[in-house]
Amino acid sequence: MAELLLNFPPGLIMVLMATPAALVPHHYRQIFILFVIAVSAFSLTAGPGIHWETEISGFDLILNRADHLTLPFAIVFHIAAVLNVIYGWHEPKPLEHCSGLAYAGAAIAALHAGDLFSLFIWWELTAVTSVFLILASGSNQAKYSAMRYLIIQVLSGMFLLSGAVLVFQDSGSLIFDKMALGSLGTWLIFVAFGVKAAFPLLNGWLQDSYPESTVIGTVMLSAFTTKLAIYALARGFPGTDILIIIGCVMTMFPVFFAVIENDMRRVLSYSLNNQLGFMVVAIGVGTELAINGAVAHAFAHIIYKGLLFMSMGAVLYRVGTVKASELGGLYRMMPLTCIFCIIGAMSISAFPLFSGFAAKSLIMSSLGYEGLVYAYLILLAASAGVLHHSGIKIPYFAFFGHDGGHQVKEAPLGMLVAMGIAGLLCIMIGVLPSLFYSILPYQLDYNPYDAGHVVAQLQLLIFSILAFAFLMTFRIYPPELKSTVLNSDWLYRRIFPAFGWPLLDAIVSGWGSFLRQVRKIVNSAWDTIDKIMHSSWAGPTVSGRAVLIQAGLLSSILLIAYVAAG
Amino acid sequence: MRDSVSNKLRVMGSRSKLVLLILALVLLLLEFFVHRHAETDIENIFFFPALYAFVICVAIVLGGIVLRKLVMRREDYYDNG
Numbered sequence: 007m008a009e010l011l012l013n014f015p016p017g018l019i020m021v022l023m024a025t026p027a028a029l030v031p032h033h034y035r036q037i038f039i040l041f042v043i044a045v046s047a048f049s050l051t052a053g054p055g056i057h058w059e060t061e062i063s064g065f066d067l068i069l070n071r072a073d074h075l076t077l078p079f080a081i082v083f084h085i086a087a088v089l090n091v092i093y094g095w096h097e098p099k100p101l102e103h104c105s106g107l108a109y110a111g112a113a114i115a116a117l118h119a120g121d122l123f124s125l126f127i128w129w130e131l132t133a134v135t136s137v138f139l140i141l142a143s144g145s146n147q148a149k150y151s152a153m154r155y156l157i158i159q160v161l162s163g164m165f166l167l168s169g170a171v172l173v174f175q176d177s178g179s180l181i182f183d184k185m186a187l188g189s190l191g192t193w194l195i196f197v198a199f200g201v202k203a204a205f206p207l208l209n210g211w212l213q214d215s216y217p218e219s220t221v222i223g224t225v226m227l228s229a230f231t232t233k234l235a236i237y238a239l240a241r242g243f244p245g246t247d248i249l250i251i252i253g254c255v256m257t258m259f260p261v262f263f264a265v266i267e268n269d270m271r272r273v274l275s276y277s278l279n280n281q282l283g284f285m286v287v288a289i290g291v292g293t294e295l296a297i298n299g300a301v302a303h304a305f306a307h308i309i310y311k312g313l314l315f316m317s318m319g320a321v322l323y324r325v326g327t328v329k330a331s332e333l334g335g336l337y338r339m340m341p342l343t344c345i346f347c348i349i350g351a352m353s354i355s356a357f358p359l360f361s362g363f364a365a366k367s368l369i370m371s372s373l374g375y376e377g378l379v380y381a382y383l384i385l386l387a388a389s390a391g392v393l394h395h396s397g398i399k400i401p402y403f404a405f406f407g408h409d410g411g412h413q414v415k416e417a418p419l420g421m422l423v424a425m426g427i428a429g430l431l432c433i434m435i436g437v438l439p440s441l442f443y444s445i446l447p448y449q450l451d452y453n454p455y456d457a458g459h460v461v462a463q464l465q466l467l468i469f470s471i472l473a474f475a476f477l478m479t480f481r482i483y484p485p486e487l488k489s490t491v492l493n494s495d496w497l498y499r500r501i502f503p504a505f506g507w508p509l510l511d512a513i514v515s516g517w518g519s520f521l522r523q524v525r526k527i528v529n530s531a532w533d534t535i536d537k538i539m540h541s542s543w544a545g546p547t548v549s550g551r552a553v554l555i556q557a558g559l560l561s562s563i564l565l566i567a568y569v570a571a572g
Numbered sequence: 573m574r575d576s577v578s579n580k581l582r583v584m585g586s587r588s589k590l591v592l593l594i595l596a597l598v599l600l601l602l603e604f605f606v607h608r609h610a611e612t613d614i615e616n617i618f619f620f621p622a623l624y625a626f627v628i629c630v631a632i633v634l635g636g637i638v639l640r641k642l643v644m645r646r647e648d649y650y651d652n653g
Contacts, residue, residue, distance in 0.1 A: 265636035266644065335577055374611025382612055383624075390625040391632050406584065409577040458608040461599065462615070465622035468595050473629035475589050484637050490650060492643040499650060 013057040015070040015118050016049040016080055020111025024104045032098040039091050039107050047084045068120025074447040076117045079237045082305045083114045086229035086312055089428055093316055094222035095420030105138035106226045113230035117237055121180040122170035129166055132231055133159030139223030140215050148218040155215040162201035169194030185242050202235035204279050206255045210495025212279060217271040221319040224271055228315045229308050236285045236304050245292025253290055254384045256283030261391030266484060267491050270318045270328040270400060277396040281307050288369045291376055294448040299368030301446055306361035306435055310353035313428040317347035320417035321404055330486040335409035343417045344405040346425035353432040355397035358460045361435035364442055367454035393470045
């Protein structure tokens with residue numbers, strides 16, 4: 007039994023137990039889910055190797071392949087799953103808990119998929135399970151957003167499947183390992199990963215859907231889908247040069263959007279996008295140090311980004327809104343949430359002694375060692391930008407700023423515990439980086455804490471804050487306004503329909519008039535035939551059109567038979 | 573009640589600005605004593621990370637103001653669509 011559990015694909019048990027969990031009463035359900043996650047985590051102790059393989063109609067499907075790349079992702083996915091359960095303890099309805107469990111399970115199973123086909127199955131399952139987290143909001147807006155989300159995510163899966171088929175045709179193998187961009191198949195797979203990793207212009211779904219989800223749902227969503235894509239890129243396309251450029255664009259452009267966005271959870275979604283950019287750049291560099299950096303950053307990011315989303319979730323839960331224009335002064339009523347939010351903010355901004363510093367230093371150093379000065383400077387600028395919109399804007403406008411006049415209570419206990427654990431992890435990673443580095447794919451000797459490095463980082467951070475203070479004092483900083491900020495989802499929400507509907511109208515009405523013409527010709531042909539048949543000079547003929555068609559068919563069969571026989 | 577809160581926030585604001593300025597001065601002083609660990613040549617410029625961060629942050633916000641003119645719409649722009 008123990009051996010079966012050890013070799014069982016991690017995450018699969020979570021997918022299988024998601025439906026039964028709905029039948030367990032609240033509180034017991036949370037305990038049951040925690041137990042299921044623990045059983046799934048037990049499989050991680052099996053160590054590197056292929057632990058579960060099965061053959062389906064001649065294809066070898068590898069359902070449990072563990073190695074040094076899957077392990078750190080698997081660990082942090084399990085941590086995130088546990089934090090989500092604790093965070094959502096107050097919620098008695100099963101929908102979010104059960105779909106969240108299946109979603110986390112599918113993502114963990116995807117990490118351990120050793121071939122492209124099983125990867126595809128889990129890839130799609132993350133989409134199908136997570137869409138309920140958006141639907142759970144219940145609003146009309148969320149419903150439409152969820153459908154757009156589902157279409158895009160399933161489309162990504164279709165790209166993956168078509169790519170896999172083409173790669174199989176070329177190479178005869180479905181094994182998911184390092185690929186070189188070149189053939190159509192590998193490009194399709196690359197785009198599939200790019201959609202989930204929210205590459206520029208493929209990112210619209212992220213900022214569209216995440217903020218529409220529920221208090222708990224957004225926290226769950228923030229952890230898995232995009233980091234699964236980061237894992238897939240690190241596995242399939244390390245050292246692919248184009249990723250450096252894509253990543254650089256990803257780090258910069260969301261920063262501008264985050265500055266002007268009013269919805270705090272949408273600000274965090276932009277900043278999530280920007281953080282993914284750091285990881286994508288590192289994967290593009292592809293050296294051992296850089297891959298370690300990408301993985302470390304993904305690990306730390308899941309926790310501090312989760313923490314930030316949790317704190318804004320708590321604000322949404324208590325205040326009923328996360329619009330910056332309506333918040334402010336909450337530090338008195340939600341002091342603990344405020345402290346946890348600041349810990350998350352300091353982590354994402356990469357303050358020394360916080361997790362972001364331990365992780366981001368690896369990426370920055372790898373760029374320096376490879377002499378990629380332009381990328382280094384862009385990421386440095388993006389780091390200043392991160393501090394600006396996630397590090398300052400989020401805590402400042404929610405907890406300080408001007409007084410929003412809300413009278414609310416501190417967040418529920420479960421939320422506080424989850425935020426507390428996440429905050430503790432952020433600090434632990436920052437204070438004990440060597441322990442953190444020991445779970446990364448490559449064993450490297452690296453110390454982020456030399457005086458010069460720390461001073462440089464502090465200069466960057468303090469002067470970014472100073473710039474914010476300067477801009478606020480002189481009222482240059484744009485005021486928070488109720489608004490919608492257009493993003494790349496605008497293309498398929500406005501532009502495509504603007505051209506698409508008239509085009510579709512034209513096609514449909516064109517087809518209709520074509521059919522009318524055909525009918526007119528057919529009718530007039532029949533009229534002519536009828537006229538001939540009924541005329542006196544035609545002699546005795548068959549009566550009616552149906553009989554005529556039958557006679558025609560029989561004659562042609564006879565004719566074909568003669569030709570075939572002759 | 574609200575006035576006193578707003579007052580408190582204002583006091584907090586000016587105090588944090590003071591702390592920030594002191595920190596900035598300390599960092600400026602440290603620049604003379606600590607050799608910053610430069611990954612690239614450009615970082616050897618005096619006080620580079622601080623100046624770069626300040627300029628970038630101002631640029632980002634100014635960029636944001638321009639971007640706002642281009643992509644900001646009323647709140648119900650999509651109207652559920």
